Amino acid sequence: NAKNMGRQTYCLFQEGMGDKVRLRREMEEDLETAIQDGQFELYYQPRLDLHNGLIASYEALIRWNHPNKGLINPLDFISVAENSGQIIPIGKWVLHSALEAASKDILDARISVNVSPVQFRDNAFVEDVRSAIKDAAISPHRLELEITENFLIEDDARAHTILTNLKSIGVRIALDDFGVGYSSLGYLSRFPFDTIKIDKSFISDADRNPSSSAIIQTVVGLGKALNMAVVAEGVEDLERLQFLAQTGCDEIQGYLVGEPTPIGSLCRLVPAIVKDALETHTRQAHAV
Ligand code: C2E
Ligand code: MG
Ligand code: MG
Numbered sequence: 001n002a003k004n005m006g007r008q009t010y011c012l013f014q015e016g017m018g019d020k021v022r023l024r025r026e027m028e029e030d031l032e033t034a035i036q037d038g039q040f041e042l043y044y045q046p047r048l049d050l051h052n053g054l055i056a057s058y059e060a061l062i063r064w065n066h067p068n069k070g071l072i073n074p075l076d077f078i079s080v081a082e083n084s085g086q087i088i089p090i091g092k093w094v095l096h097s098a099l100e101a102a103s104k105d106i107l108d109a110r111i112s113v114n115v116s117p118v119q120f121r122d123n124a125f126v127e128d129v130r131s132a133i134k135d136a137a138i139s140p141h142r143l144e145l146e147i148t149e150n151f152l153i154e155d156d157a158r159a160h161t162i163l164t165n166l167k168s169i170g171v172r173i174a175l176d177d178f179g180v181g182y183s184s185l186g187y188l189s190r191f192p193f194d195t196i197k198i199d200k201s202f203i204s205d206a207d208r209n210p211s212s213s214a215i216i217q218t219v220v221g222l223g224k225a226l227n228m229a230v231v232a233e234g235v236e237d238l239e240r241l242q243f244l245a246q247t248g249c250d251e252i253q254g255y256l257v258g259e260p261t262p263i264g265s266l267c268r269l270v271p272a273i274v275k276d277a278l279e280t281h282t283r284q285a286h287a288v
């Protein structure tokens with residue numbers, strides 16, 4: 001009967017909660033070991049400049065080589081690390097390794113580093129960025145920090161101060177996953193972004209859903225008006241490339257240009273089919 005059902009459901013729920021807490025605690029312990037033993041690795045994914053066909057930047061994407069569980073993706077552990085505060089040492093490591101790669105292996109392109117809101121709000125963050133740049137001896141303009149809208153919602157004034165301090169060092173700031181958070185167009189005029197990254201959900205949807213392609217065109221227009229570079233994430237096929245090139249989008253990122261790859265096997269060449277498609281587009285654009 002209903003009463004029993006209710007009790008059973010409650011028991012199951014309790015057990016479920018217990019499991020969740022236990023798994024989280026287990027992961028926190030594993031993360032502690034991972035931090036100490038250096039089980040993290042950065043993969044790099046290129047961003048292609050549609051105006052000149054060159055690789056503009058590489059985005060560093062963290063992976064966790066778990067000794068028993070294999071390769072773990074960031075979405076499966078970042079939120080745990082954020083809640084426990086472990087994202088602070090992890091984020092520091094990411095920043096230092098990415099900048100080291102930029103100074104040695106990625107000789108001329110920019111480097112893009114994802115930053116968690118928790119890290120951003122840490123009092124030592126701006127100084128960490130400054131010293132990481134100094135240690136790697138690279139120009140601050142080559143570093144772009146990617147933040148999401150979540151960073152902006154809590155405390156506007158503080159967010160603004162941190163971003164202004166970072167800009168004064170000379171680093172670039174990108175607004176990541178634009179369009180899926182608590183987006184406000186006001187953010188774009190109030191904060192000094194250099195780059196807007198349109199979330200990949202709009203890109204994958206663009207051929208089926210006219211409103212997604214309208215949104216893409218609008219964001220590209222906004223970027224032009226506000227003097228910010230617009231990047232499309234998650235570009236997987238040539239049709240998207242052609243559409244995005246037509247809209248005037250500045251850069252694309254996605255499996256079409258290259259998957260995230262360990263630094264040792266990174267290919268710096270733009271795939272021939274991508275090059276050809278871009279050349280065809282440029283020819284057609286000039287012919288018109
Ligand atoms: P993001 O910064 O928006 O990164 C883009 C994600 O899309 C990456 O997932 C990338 O592998 C994936 N991707 C790239 N091209 C394509 C494509 O053509 N199609 C599809 N379907 N996906 C594509 P990944 O590496 O699993 O990272 C997920 C998220 O985890 C990132 O989203 C970022 O928010 C976060 N993250 C990654 N590395 C770090 C880090 O070092 N620190 C922090 N705080 N967050 C990180
Ligand atoms: Mg990103
Ligand atoms: Mg993104």
Ligand code: MG
Binds near residue numbers: 177
């Ligand atoms: Mg994302």
